[in-house]
Amino acid sequence: MTAAPASSPGAVPGQPVVAVLGTGIMGSGMARSLLRAGLQVRAWNRTQDKARPLAADGATVTDTAEDAVRGADVVLTALYDGRSVAETLTAATPGLRPGQVWLQTSTVGPDVTTDLVHRAAGLGLVYLDAPVSGTREPAERGTLTVFVSGPSTARATALPVLEAIGQRTLWVGEAQGAASRLKLVANTWVINMVNSVAECLNLAEGLGVSPRMFLDVMKGGPLDTPYLQSKAGAVLAGDLTPSFALSTALKDSRLILEAAQAAGVTLDLVAASTARFARAEAAGHGAEDMIATYYAGRAE
Structure with a gap:
């Protein structure tokens, strides 16, 4: 097990701790943008080799999804499809706690989003449907456009994350799935x-x-x-x-x-x-x- 340090190098006190699950093209770019903004980042990927380079940027790379999410304020998923998101949620479940904000950035479609919303509710998570528009370069630069729908009560917690990864956030409304x-x-x-x-x-x-x-x-x-x-x-x-x-x-x-x-x-x-x-x-x-x-x- 890889224990998370009290803070990552460059972390700004008072900023949310973010678990980034999925460090492919988009996830790794978003993780680096979060680190530049002074947020503490714990990174996990099913293929460890894709996550390890983030350690040099200041992220804590964990062995398991469970370790990454334990104690995090925001859980950000950036995975290939609905199946990989669902499997990752299952793997992370022992480390989750009620009240955590789940910022789901993967493009999974309306039907899968509905299923994920129900699973989040069962775990006590606050689900924000937050697919992003952009590719490798905007992810690396923190200039994505983020579409977000979900409870407005989660905005304050999610805002530092959204400001770090995107140049524009479109709040689509509170209806779940509207952003997708x-x-x-x-x-x-x-x-x-x-x-x-x-x-x-x-x-x-x-x-x-x-x-x-x-x-x-x-x-x-x-x-x-x-x-x-x-x-x-x-x-x-x-x-x-x-x-x-x-x-x-x-x-x-x-x-x-x-x-x-x-x-x-x-x-x-x-x-x-x-x-x-x-x-x-x-x-x-x-x-x-x-x-x-x-x-x-x-x-x-």
Whole structure:
């Protein structure tokens, strides 16, 4: 067992103690942002090697989720999907106590959120549905956008954490799951946009048009976006280091389709985007950035 010290280096007295469960791309970035803000951080990950580097930044890396949450004021989960969140909650349960604020930042969809809210209530936790918008760089810089819904009574405790990880917090309301529903709408835009970038590059190459010429045509115009330039630039540079992994984008696109079906809404573009992500993942690009959907439309 790894015992947590009285305080982490750089910790500011009076700030909440935060247990960060899940230290992948997003969780590790958020943990570092919390540490820079002077919060005491206990970090845990199922794969220990992903959590250990945070010790050099001042975090206490624990052997178990139970150790991480024991005595924490805020428990922040940043995990891949609903199943991993539920399993982590089970592992952490012996160390939890009633009244702790659970800041759930993973994108898990409305149905799983409802299940997690019920589990939190059974444990006496104060649940804040808090999915984030952003990728690796905003997580590292503390400039995420955070959508939050849940009891307003938890705001004071959660505020230092939210201010550390995000440049903007949108309080969606007290209705549980409202933030997760908004996150799916926002992700619909991102998922369709990244596939639009990929398809433009595919078509340009197929027609013998220079992709860079296409980008020059768009540059500075009303339809240009930094996202178009950066994602297309990554493909052209051959740098697919994940800021948001393709496999995660596929997971999110499936959550969107499930929610749309339950709401009686037809999303043709998301269905097509999901198919592209699935083909790219099957071709071995799941761990790369989601712009690797480019390979799903590339002529063989």
